[in-house]
Amino acid sequence: MAERSGVTGPSVVSKYVLRVVVLAYLLFLLVLPVVLIGWKTFQHGLGPFFDALTTHEALHAFQVTFIVALWAVALNTVFGVGTAILLVRHRFPGKRILNAVIDLPLAVSPVVVGLALILVYGRFSSFGGWLEDHGIKIIFSTPGMVLATVFVALPLVVRAVVPVLEEMGDEQEQAAQTLGAGRWQTFRRITVPGIRSALAYGIVLCLARALGEYGAVAVVSGRLVGQTQTLTLYVEERFQNFEQPAAFAAATALALIAIVSLLVIKLLQRKAD
Amino acid sequence: MAIEARHINKAFGATSVLQDVSVEVPSGSLTALLGPSGGGKSTLLRVIAGLEQPDSGTVLIAGADVTRLAPQRRNVGFVFQHYAAFKHMTVFDNIAFGLQIRKRPKNEIHKRVHELLELVHLDQFAKRYPAQLSGGQRQRMALARALAVEPEVLLLDEPFGALDAQVRKELRAWLRRLHDDVHVTTVFVTHDQEEAIEVADTIVVLAGGRVEQSGSPHEVYDNPANEFVMRFLGPVTELDGRLVRPHDIELTAEPEPGSAEATVERVVRLGFEVRVEMRLGDQDAWAQVTRGLAERLRLAPGETVHVRPGPDARTLAVV
Ligand SMILES: Nc1ncnc2c1ncn2[C@@H]1O[C@H](COP(=O)(O)OP(=O)(O)OP(=O)(O)O)[C@@H](O)[C@H]1O
Numbered sequence A: 001m002a003e004r005s006g007v008t009g010p011s012v013v014s015k016y017v018l019r020v021v022v023l024a025y026l027l028f029l030l031v032l033p034v035v036l037i038g039w040k041t042f043q044h045g046l047g048p049f050f051d052a053l054t055t056h057e058a059l060h061a062f063q064v065t066f067i068v069a070l071w072a073v074a075l076n077t078v079f080g081v082g083t084a085i086l087l088v089r090h091r092f093p094g095k096r097i098l099n100a101v102i103d104l105p106l107a108v109s110p111v112v113v114g115l116a117l118i119l120v121y122g123r124f125s126s127f128g129g130w131l132e133d134h135g136i137k138i139i140f141s142t143p144g145m146v147l148a149t150v151f152v153a154l155p156l157v158v159r160a161v162v163p164v165l166e167e168m169g170d171e172q173e174q175a176a177q178t179l180g181a182g183r184w185q186t187f188r189r190i191t192v193p194g195i196r197s198a199l200a201y202g203i204v205l206c207l208a209r210a211l212g213e214y215g216a217v218a219v220v221s222g223r224l225v226g227q228t229q230t231l232t233l234y235v236e237e238r239f240q241n242f243e244q245p246a247a248f249a250a251a252t253a254l255a256l257i258a259i260v261s262l263l264v265i266k267l268l269q270r271k272a273d
Numbered sequence B: 001m002a003i004e005a006r007h008i009n010k011a012f013g014a015t016s017v018l019q020d021v022s023v024e025v026p027s028g029s030l031t032a033l034l035g036p037s038g039g040g041k042s043t044l045l046r047v048i049a050g051l052e053q054p055d056s057g058t059v060l061i062a063g064a065d066v067t068r069l070a071p072q073r074r075n076v077g078f079v080f081q082h083y084a085a086f087k088h089m090t091v092f093d094n095i096a097f098g099l100q101i102r103k104r105p106k107n108e109i110h111k112r113v114h115e116l117l118e119l120v121h122l123d124q125f126a127k128r129y130p131a132q133l134s135g136g137q138r139q140r141m142a143l144a145r146a147l148a149v150e151p152e153v154l155l156l157d158e159p160f161g162a163l164d165a166q167v168r169k170e171l172r173a174w175l176r177r178l179h180d181d182v183h184v185t186t187v188f189v190t191h192d193q194e195e196a197i198e199v200a201d202t203i204v205v206l207a208g209g210r211v212e213q214s215g216s217p218h219e220v221y222d223n224p225a226n227e228f229v230m231r232f233l234g235p236v237t238e239l240d241g242r243l244v245r246p247h248d249i250e251l252t253a254e255p256e257p258g259s260a261e262a263t264v265e266r267v268v269r270l271g272f273e274v275r276v277e278m279r280l281g282d283q284d285a286w287a288q289v290t291r292g293l294a295e296r297l298r299l300a301p302g303e304t305v306h307v308r309p310g311p312d313a314r315t316l317a318v319v
């Protein structure tokens, strides 16, 4: 017994030091700010919180956020599954390049993404101008915000699905084919059920990212209050205008949505294991 | 002919995998594609099923040219070495899959699936998932799934390759009986010559992307077309510059016409049979004899015996 404690003594100490450091780190970085926002939000009870969230501007910001997020998730799901299948099941020249490009949005600052989109679709670019002449407005309106959000959340579904597709292999799909199933039937009845959990995981990640996006959307939306203002932009705007209760209420709402998404992700992960 | 593959060529990149391969599979037969690993057996089977496109050549199934036809239109049953079970479906749904795709009425599907479950002895496992089955059970499920759609031909890629020796032997005999019952034209891939000889009524020997020989097990074993086939189909030993099967070697105490003198080096008892390792001049050879003969000749290391190919022995000159 004495021997054992002699051996484990130093490692016990280092274990506790490590714990304290990690906990303090998380406390100052994560817990304290979130708790403070929560406290600020609810310090006068639930009433002011709901009042702040049900103003016309707040409700509109919710609406814009959800419209943009749903479009972005839908597009990224379709595109993500398609790309994942392309990357795993097909051989083609330029595959490695595509594989690398998919991860680009993780490396590029969202502000840069926003600016780049303005360069392409803005009124003063030739393509954007042409679209505008035909009555299609991208920048400073919903399509541009959807594009920006799609861009920043691009890799999430692909990267969730690729490893599962690889692990699954193509024999089940081939077996379905020999049994008479066409491409679509094989996809729907064999491939989709095979990647279901991973796909759900990717979609939730994508949704969380889309709801929380600020930088790219800030640039392409033009921040038009009551028009292109998402929830994150709303928080920022209210805060700048010293309307702290509204800012904190919306921030708390965003945080709650994020926490729910995280819980869903954890649940899905457990189910997948 | 149920299947005719004519002049099939197939390369993956720069490596040629099938070279001018022609194979005929008679209706109702049980044919083995036998050959060493990497010989192109799986590729040929996949070409027949449409899972792989040949670079040139023609595939006919039941007389119809299917070379350009998608796999789902060829009406073949394919069983993969690693089962390819649909993991998210129960055994019942796995077997019903092809029938559901063909939009058969529910009660017909139900009836047919239960017939098949009975045929492959999985009746009590209908509601289980593949992960809850043993390897042999999964393979029988895969077989039932392929049979469900009443395919023109049944293609099995090393159906028992992933199973242990005992289960393999059982399934082999069972496959033979199943084929006698169901009579669907069947091609199965194996690299186990014993399995091919025991189960098949026709053997096609495929090596290095070429057909080395095809014929009944009896023909390819007794009249091998070349040294490779002779070596691949059973044990051989070299006697006086010719390949002989060890059980075709005649051992005598006294010299006989055409016999050579040999020194016994080792005597190994393998149950009823005895393996005699000998030295002939500067060469090693071995013979397989009965225990009775070994005792009569008092075979022991250091003794001298006289050996020659038996009267009915098939021999092949070593080139
Ligand atoms: N998709 C592929 N891409 C590239 N090469 C391949 C592919 N499939 C097979 N090959 C090559 O073709 C050759 C024949 O393969 P095949 O699978 O037909 O052999 P096999 O006779 O079935 O062998 P085994 O008994 O090991 O299964 C091998 O050299 C293999 O590496």
Ligand SMILES: [Mg+2]
Residues within 6 Å of the ligand: B041, B042, B043, B157, B158
């Ligand atoms: Mg193979």
